[in-house]
Amino acid sequence: MDGSVTLSAAEEAQWISRAKEGDHAAFEAIYQQYERPIFQFIYRMVGNPEEALDLTQECFVRAYRALPSQRGELNLGGWLRRIAANLCLDTIRRRNRFRWLPWEHRSVHERSADLDNPEHAMLRIELRELIQQVLNEMHPRHRLVLLLREHEGLSTTEIAEILGISQGAVKSLLFRAREEFRTIYSQKEQAKAS
């Protein structure tokens, strides 16, 4: 399985209903639909591929346990992101020092462009590393809300649902997250320049 299936809303509701009744194939269809985006989200939060793989497994095990007790219409993507977000925050809290491993992945296009223009490639890598360091140093909840907004492309309403807070609180968190990002980024740029 390559995880590339896309379920319609009606199909998804059917799979949820069947999975709640213990249909293993239905639950597999669900994680086949969501395993990649959930992995990407977790990886962006924890920055470590091995840990992201473990946490993605744990996310779906928790979803498997909890699904039968979910009542009413379920926003599956939002619910899974909420489980993933809580897992990430718990993991980060347990660490004394958060370790962010640099992304090693580059696309074929990027590798080819890098060969053509190594100086430009170096600058791009340096910028990404700087951004990763900034994210790394942010308060985990600020990082989470910024990633949900900028990477997952979720609305304030969706983020509020995932985090279980009001929309006003999300807007306030986003403002503080952007301010924190900007502050850390400028400190790092100044340190680099001096």
Next chain:
Amino acid sequence: MTSRACKSIRPLLSAYMDGELSPDDVARLQAHLAECADCRALLASYERMREQLHQLPTAPVPPTLHHEIRAAIEREQRRRAGFASPSAQSRSRLPSG
């Protein structure tokens, strides 16, 4: 422009980026931005941050991801089956060998 005006307007910049301001607030913000270079620079830095975050590469998905999740779910199913079955529980209490 006074710093007090900037202080009251800056929290709106974030919601403005997300297209979540009321028309009245958008008008108030835009009027302020037209006169305040500092707040225009701040908005530009938020926009640059958004571009930078979007440029981060997509994580490589491990080829074993699906199988690893399936294996974890199967372990959970076995664990549940073990708890659900009294015979399995009594078997687990017997000394091995």
